Amino acid sequence: MKLLLILDSVEYPLAPNPVLARRVAACLVQRGHAVDLLELWDGETPPPSVPGCRQFPLAFADEREMNRALEFGQSGGTPVPLRLARLCRRPSAALAAVRQLALKRPRRVTAARREIERLDRLCHYDAAVAVAAPYAGSFALAGAAFGGRKASWQMDPYAANRSYAAPGAWKKELELGRSMDHIFTAPTAAGDFAPGAPLAALAAKMQVVDFPGLVPPTAQSKPVPGAPLRCVFAGSLYPQLRTPHFALELFAALDLTDVQLSFLGGGWQNYPACLLPPYYDILGDRLTVAGPVPPSQAAAALAGADVLLSLGNGVDNQVPSKLFDYLASGKPILHLAKLQSDPCLAYLEKWPLACIVQESEGVTPQVLARVCAFLREKGRLRLPFAEAARLYPENTPEHAVSLFERAFAAP
Known part of the structure; x- marks a missing residue:
């Protein structure tokens, strides 16, 4: 043709x-x-x-x-x-x-x-x-x-x-x-x-x-035992569609000394300047907000991550395409869903290295225990790309x- x-x-x-x-x-x-x-x-x-x-x-x-x-x-x-x-x-x-x-x-x-x-x-x-x-x-x-x-x-x-x-x-x-x-x-x-x-x-x-969106990753770092666990979100944020508030609240409540949280991507101008300082006070240099970065830098950050942070949309008829880059990496995914009808759930419920938390659950002791166990038990695991392709052939x-x-x- x-x-x-x-x-x-x-x-x-x-x-x-x-x-x-x-x-x-x-x-x-x-x-x-x-x-x-x-x-x-x-x-x-x-x-x-x-x-x-x-x-x-x-x-x-x-x-x-x-x-x-x-x-x-x-x-x-x-x-x-x-x-x-x-x-x-x-x-x-x-x-x-x-x-x-x-x-x-x-x-x-x-x-x-x-x-x-x-x-x-x-x-x-x-x-x-x-x-x-x-x-x-x-x-x-x-x-x-x-x-x-x-x-x-x-x-x-x-x-x-x-x-x-x-x-x-x-x-x-x-x-x-x-x-x-x-x-x-x-x-x-x-x-x-x-x-x-x-x-x-x-x-x-x-x-x-x-x-x-499912293609083999070009480069991946290997987990380093004993090093801080790197949790990374790479993508754009919006006033209501996709927001960081629950992720910040969750990681501040976890307050794990060996876990780092990094955000890469634009959209922070949508929120008041007072949003981040309280979380920096708790997490210190374990929290990084880089803002917009070149694609090569975002790709390097994802390649070096241990756990990928996925933020659910506030609508149920759009799936963030970044999800499939996450799945292709073979890495653990912590997904924070805004909606019970989040369309990402249909994909992530098949992923063996996924932890799904609904924002409506709040930051309760049960949620903190579940996320902490996920980070400790699966945070450094990997699946081969062939497994992702088997699970999601239509992607x-x-x-x-x-x-x-x-x-x-x-x-």
Whole structure:
């Protein structure tokens, strides 16, 4: 097959969805398919190359500057008049805002649509797959004159996303789906296509494709007997979706002198400055908060960790893709769930080296004893990658490739 994958990293250059799609692209090439990547990027952080794939980068520095000036539309932060004043000092960013917010014709969609059409005239693809979220690539593909099959790979929901109000909501998602030949969606979104659900009319086009995040780790450190036990969280934090409060409370209550807790990743600006000092007073240098770090540093921290800390989302229709990097490492996972319906539980209940604590349990003597026993008994154990692949075969890139091959080969 000759395929075009459309990836979008404009808002978040290190976003996981393009990373997962590139893994699948590499696997497609290994299986003998020709794959081109249309990379929508921010004009500042070039997307990485993928062996065997041709890349066609399309930069949107204007939208990057718009997002920064407007602080991504997040509540709190700089007052709106000051954000608008900042925007007006950047003419290209201001024009991008007019196109997106006033005219409802974001340049990313219109420019990507033209590039899809240009590439198809040159290459005559069998199919194109737009990876979402973000959904700009999907909407661009929907409106493009394209000779092959069109597919939207929806790793994150659109109308059902509870982190923001999607423009047009279900009506717009239905229109998008009707323009596609295939819709690939995460297991947590499959219910939206059930009888009586908002997307039931698209059920015949829908195929569940789980996150293809399970790949062998590039490097791993060996446990060091007698050394402090290193517990590491690597990921982004949010005001409500994913928060560190319960983890801090739990480790402060444990107060184990030979256990270290490290956070790597952004989002701490969402919390008051008074959050961390009480925990530093208790844990001292056993607590590290690094903030945003380069991917190589985050990978090194995960490779050197003994126990991986997983923070559950505050919604039940999104799974943090980082979970599959954790599972691939073969290491113990301490998961702190916000919800009884946390979708991570379906995966972690199969993992022999998992300890699951519900926030609703609180920091009780029973919880502390359970977590302490887990850290002592399993904190330095490892499972081979082959065991993770056996337990989660649907989360390998090879499985996603097989689903794509069957879908695009069908009449």
